[in-house]
Amino acid sequence: MYPMFQKIKWLISVSAIACLVVSCTSPQKIIYFQDATDFETLVDDGNAYSSRFKVDDVISIYVSTLNPEASSPFNLTVGVAGDSGTTVQQVDYLVDKEGNIDFPVVGKIRVAGLSPEELRLLLTEKLNDYLKDPIINIRLRNFTVTVLGEVSRPGTYPVNGEQITILEALGLAGDLTIKGERKNILVIRDFGGTKVYNRIDITSKNAVKSPVFYLTQNDVIYVEPNNSAVASASLDSRTTIAISVLSLIITTTVILITRN
CATH class of the missing domain: 3.30.1950.10 (wza like domain)
Structure with missing residues (x-):
């Protein structure tokens, strides 16, 4: 009887450790501006940002x-x-x-x-x-930005003033969730009916040099799920099945042991 309980205990421990390993996320994947050093200064290249009027404004x-x-x-x-x-x-x-x-x-x-x-x-x-x-x-009057994907509060937000950065827009949406991909944020911009797609990595200090660091009216920001979120989603159904099977094995084993 004792060896059988030891096997069950071992199986449960291994399952728990596997779940912890899968859920771990590296700090390098979630920290903003991680390559910036103390007192480092990035000098503007002289091309100061200015919003531009578009059709339907x-x-x-x-x-x-x-x-x-x-x-x-x-x-x-x-x-x-x-x-x-x-x-x-x-x-x-x-x-x-x-x-x-x-x-x-x-x-x-x-x-x-x-x-x-x-x-x-x-x-x-x-x-x-x-x-x-x-x-x-x-x-x-119609300066809005839309933030979608892995953020706390997806939605369309009005902008007061003539400019807003992507960091400020993400702040309006409650910041990225832990599942958001920070290295590959997509910004969709419209120029007279032509859609332009740009991506920005906010884990790098060079994000401030991106052409989409400053947003324009009606920009759409999409934060895609990171690899761990995708893996977690694909494992959800498998985990449910595995837990059901494990529960059945444990229940069956206990019944057989108690009958002996």
Whole structure:
């Protein structure tokens, strides 16, 4: 009887050790910027990031001067009925399929490919014939990024401001799970209907030099499962069967022993 129990105990121990080995993950696979050293500085190459307007963007443009009456024709508004009466709201501009917006008085202006600062300078130049020292505020209304895959909170997130890094976007999504592949994160970017696929390794300090470190509006980030997650998924069904078989063997063995 005693040797039989020893065999059962040995089988259970081996199974437990195997599960622990499979579940182990190397620190080199999950630590961010692991090749960065203390006080190391990466100098910008001079090409400062700037967001660019795209087709179907929604842009808010507000023009102001010391004379409100003079600037009012350049600020389109619409009355919106509500419980407390009619309120006046500013009308935003949609970038059409040709990359243009239709601006009051001035007419069509091509904005696709321009940065907010470049558009501000262009409008200032065009409005100089009508206004003295115009102040132009420009804001992108539809700046969102979508984070999918092995993150804590997948979803689409609005961005306040004109720029966001991939690290900030992952932070909005609650960071990667332990099952996320950090060396091969996919960023899908749209340029006028053309999809561009880029990958970035955030375990390396050189991630900050990637063309997708700074995100653009409507970028999609996909974090794929790492090898251990894939292996774990493929083993789930096998593990269930193995546990069932092991339980049956133990139960049968115990019954046979107690009968002797």
